[in-house]
Amino acid sequence: MGVFTGFGSWINQNSQEPLKAESKRSENGESKSASEKDTNNAPAKKKKKKVVIYFDEKEDRRQERLWHKAEKKHPWHNPPPKIKVTNKKGLYHMNIELTVGTTPNTVYYVLTDPKGGPFFDYKKWRDIMKNTSRKVLKENGPKRVIMVEKALAYNILSLTTISIPIHLTMEENRKDLTTNYKKGKVILMKEFHGNYKVEPIYVDQERLCKKRLPKSPEEYKKCSGGQGRIGSKLTINHYFQPYRPFNIPPLSWFIRGNTIKTSKKLLNGIQDLTSSFRRAEPLSEEDMEASEIDTVEVHNFLKI
Incomplete structure (x- = not known):
């Protein structure tokens, strides 16, 4: 799916009709010419925001159409x-x-969304996790270092929910699709760090490629005749250690159980959002032209 176009197809930006501009009259009471009206009432063109990407956007958009078509016949x-x-x-x-x-x-x-991702509990109508502040400390090619503060909703024995601030330093690589993170400050936690990566899964490999095992998206596209969908495998390694006395049972059992429960909610949020992407109608070329985001692909970059 085209990353930025995917969000555009999910959210219908054309649901509201633009207000009609009122006609203006000149001081002598006569109507202005049609050309003058068009000039005065024409909305100013917004300058597109340039976003640098490190992948083939056209190929992602082609995958978006494959997923949408398959979702109608055989839902994922x-x-x-x-x-x-x-x-x-x-x-x-x-x-x-x-x-x-x-x-x-x-x-x-979705994971590196500046706003904090799709982590919202619609049953209780509240954010499970969101970004409250974010600052880019260093950027070089696809690599960047970001300092972020998140607010995490934390349930206490199902009686009440408190918001826990989490300060993290994150090292992102937008080409390799990997991130390392470590704590700046996390309440109750002596250790809080980890990493995650996203890898391709060749969903239709057995059906379309038979006995061939593609080792790259290019090989997969060739052996599947361009009809093979590419999914994702997200792997997360998270390490945490509470301060004393929260590292001693039964408090440690409570923290461990709640951490697993909260993680499942966040993971379900990712899957629910991508389900919406698959059901949404892909954007047309006209919609792409009207987009306020202008993507710039970079395939050769300075390695650091």
């Missing part, structure tokens, strides 16, 4: 996330694997 069913938690000397390691029915570039953009 999101498999539940796989979560495994281990504890070594008080340090918890949570390994997560999530399969998502859309392209890796779209999934990575």
Whole structure:
């Protein structure tokens, strides 16, 4: 899916009709000419915002159409996330694997969305997690370092919910689709760091490529005749260790259980949003031209 066009097709930006401009009359009471009206009433063109991307946007848009077409006949069913938690000397390691029915570039953009992503609880009508501040500290090609503050909704024994601030430094690589993060300040946590990456899954490999095992999107496109969909595998390795006495049972059990429960809600938010993408009608070329975002593809860049 075209990352930026995907959001455009999900949200119908043309749902509101523009207000009609009132006709103006000259001081002597005569109507102005049609050309004058057109000139005065024509809305000023907005300057498009340029966004640099590190992938083939046309190929992602082609994938968007494949997913949308397949969704009508054979809807994609999101498999539940796989979560495994281990504890070594008080340090918890949570390994997560999530399969998502859309392209890796779209999934990575959702995860690195400046507004904080699609993490909203519609049942309780509140944000599960959102960005409250964000600052780019360093940027070089596809790599950038960002300092971000997030607000996380945290349930306490199902009795009440409090908002916990999380300060993180994140190192993103928008070409490799990887991110490393570490805590600046997280309440109750002595250790809080981790990483995630998004990799392609060749969804129709067995059906269209037979016994061939494609090793790249290019090989997959060739063996599938251009009809193979590309999904995503999101892998997260998250490490956390509470301060004393919260690292001692039963408090540690509560924190561990709540962390897993909250993580599942966030992962479900990603899958729900991408389901909306698949159902949404892809943008036309006219819609693309009218978009306020002008993407610039970069395939050769300075390595750091």
